[in-house]
Amino acid sequence: MLIIGERINTSRKSIAPAVVARDEAFIAEEARRQLEAGATYIDVNCGTLVEEEPKFLEWLVQTVQAATGDAPCSIDSPNPVALERALKVHHGQPIINSITAEKERFSAILPLVRDFKTRVIALTMNDEGMPESAEERCAIGSGLITELTKVGIPLEDIFLDPMVRPVSTGDHYGQIVFQTIGKMTQEYPGLHTVCGLSNISYGLPARKIVNHTFLVMAMLSGLDSAILDPTDKRLTSLVHASELLLGKDEYAMNYITAFREGRLDI
Incomplete structure (x- = not known):
């Protein structure tokens, strides 16, 4: 299982002030703890600091890699300017988190994936939003795979995200994820699948029980990567x-x- 450590995200109360203050020791400790706990990639996200995201994302990549002996990062932003600055200082092959089938976002992110030879998380959504059915999500996923591989992105560098919605808002949303993962991994041997866990339990009590069970069931369906807290x-x-x-x-x-x-x- 490829684990993407999710903890360095400025949406977390302890992370935002540390990033703004450029507290290297704090961020370094967060990165090392996740790596020691089994993370393969360290996700870096400062999307809440919108106006200063490019400089802070660049700093996060440098700080995390300096602390971990160049452990690879999952660079988490829809902002191509921020992504490019972070990619220029990254050592080794990162993951871009993420690209979608939305025309504007796809055209902005694709050159970065191609030119920097990154891996990429591909979200199954387009300009019409997130589809309701597994069939529609698979169709979007197939389209993304076609377009990415057409420009030379290897299939094994693509991580398809079926996108998780809360089961509190629709009891079929877990099944949609399992069906999408199962169908896409059968149709595209070598394709990676990935998802974040916490959305599945949003609005419910005792959320960890749901998250943990969901991960096991998703792995049974073919999930081989996850964005989670490795600690x-x-x-x-x-x-x-x-x-x-x-x-x-x-x-x-x-x-x-x-x-x-x-x-x-x-």
Whole structure:
């Protein structure tokens, strides 16, 4: 399971003031904690600081990579100016989070994905918004894959996001995600699928129960990447156990290693 650590986001109360103050020690500790907990990528997002996003996103990438020995970042912004500044200082191959089938956004982000040879999260939405059905989301996803691969983006560098909506507003929204993941991974072997978890439980009590169960069920449907808090020990324990039971952990070595390193919630 590829884990994108979600904690460095200025929508979190503790992160915004640290970014504005350029508190390197605080951000560095957040990045290191996520990496040590099992994150593959560190997501960096300062979208709430709209007017100063380009300079702060650039600073976040530099600070995170300096603290982690150049661990790759998921650079999270719809702003092409901010993305370009961050990409220019990034070492190694990052993920751009994200591109959509919205014409203006697609045309602005595609050159950055192509020219910087990044990986990319592709959201299944277009100018008409987020579709209601799995069939419509799959159609948008197929279109994005066609356009991205046409300009040389390898399929294995594309992470399709079926987009999660709260089950409190529609009890079918979980099923839509599972159906979209299942169909797209069957049709496009090598394609990655990714999603954020927390939207699924919005408006509900005891949200972690729903989030954790949702992740396990999504993995059963074929999900191989997730944007989550890797310091949530119970959640990452479920990831390791699910990979083991799904036959994706040869000789249980990842599970055993996580146990020996004290990363399982027992």
